[in-house]
Amino acid sequence: xxxVGAAIGVSDAAVVDLIGALAARGLTLATAxxxxxxxxxxxxxxxxxSSAVVRGGLVVYATDLKHELADVDRALLxxxxxxxxxxxxxxxxxxxxxxxxxxxxGLTGVAGPDPQDGVPVGTWFCAVVGxxxxxxxxxxxxxxxxxxxQIRSAAVGAAIEVLANIAATDS
Numbered sequence: 001x002x003x004v005g006a007a008i009g010v011s012d013a014a015v016v017d018l019i020g021a022l023a024a025r026g027l028t029l030a031t032a033x034x035x036x037x038x039x040x041x042x043x044x045x046x047x048x049x050s051s052a053v054v055r056g057g058l059v060v061y062a063t064d065l066k067h068e069l070a071d072v073d074r075a076l077l078x079x080x081x082x083x084x085x086x087x088x089x090x091x092x093x094x095x096x097x098x099x100x101x102x103x104x105x106g107l108t109g110v111a112g113p114d115p116q117d118g119v120p121v122g123t124w125f126c127a128v129v130g131x132x133x134x135x136x137x138x139x140x141x142x143x144x145x146x147x148x149x150q151i152r153s154a155a156v157g158a159a160i161e162v163l164a165n166i167a168a169t170d171s
Contacts, residue, residue, distance in 0.1 A: 008153040010043055014160055019047045019054075021167035022103070027131070029163070030099030031057035032070040032091035034082060035109035035124050040156045055099040060091070070094030070106075081117045083108050085137055088125035096129055103130045103166060105159050109140065111148040122146055124155045130166040138162055 022029060031041050041057035044050055058069050063082045066072040071094040072087055080087065091106025109124025110116045120142030127137050138158040140151065 008039070008043070008149065008156060010153070010157055010160060012046075014164070015043060016047050018160055018164050018167060019044065019050050021164065022053045023049070025167060027102040027167065028053055028055045028100075029103040029105065030055045030095040030101035031105045031107070032060055032066075032095035032098075033057060033105075033107045034060050034066065034091070035111055035155055036107045036152050037061055039152055040105065040107060040159050043156055043160070055101040058095055058098065066091065066108075070098065081119065083110055083116060083119045083123055083125070085125045085127070085139065088127035088137065089129065089135065092127040092129040092135075103128065103163065105163065107155050107159060109151070109155060110142075111151045112146075113148070122151055124151065126155055126159045126162060128159065128162045128166055134166065134169075136162045136165060 033040055038059045044054050060066045060070050067074045070091050072090040088106040088108050092104035096104025106127045110119050110121050112121035122140055123142040124140040129135050140154055
């Protein structure tokens with residue numbers, strides 16, 4: 001494998017194991033990515049046979065597309081902006097619904113180099129919504145430091161960890 005995942009510091013074995021665990025449980029997934037611009041989906045689809053699990057992904061970099069394509073509540077976006085834990089949850093739900101998947105992942109945040117709408121660089125949120133409405137949320141602390149690549153890689157790594165938790169406990 002040794003592709004995109006390795007380039008950002010995500011273990012090939014972890015991704016292969018994740019895809020295998022989801023496939024073994026008959027679970028499919030879909031993503032709605034803002035911060036990572038499709039990077040999570042690229043990492044997941046490096047695995048041969050991942051098409052049995054990965055239904056698709058939405059790259060919703062622009063705020064209006066978060067509403068239009070992933071069904072994030074427009075009033076929420078207007079009130080809180082695009083970088084908020086509830087936005088991540090709604091992205092995950094939207095990806096799941098739009099792509100007809102069992103599990104949805106939502107990623108949003110600020111990779112820098114500048115703050116966005118007063119939100120510091122390094123702030124990110126990852127939400128995973130799984131079967132039975134099970135939900136997990138992870139976040140990155142606003143460090144103001146680190147490169148775009150480091151911040152985006154941390155978010156992808158967190159998403160893979162949370163997905164592994166869901167895959168290990170849902171049947």
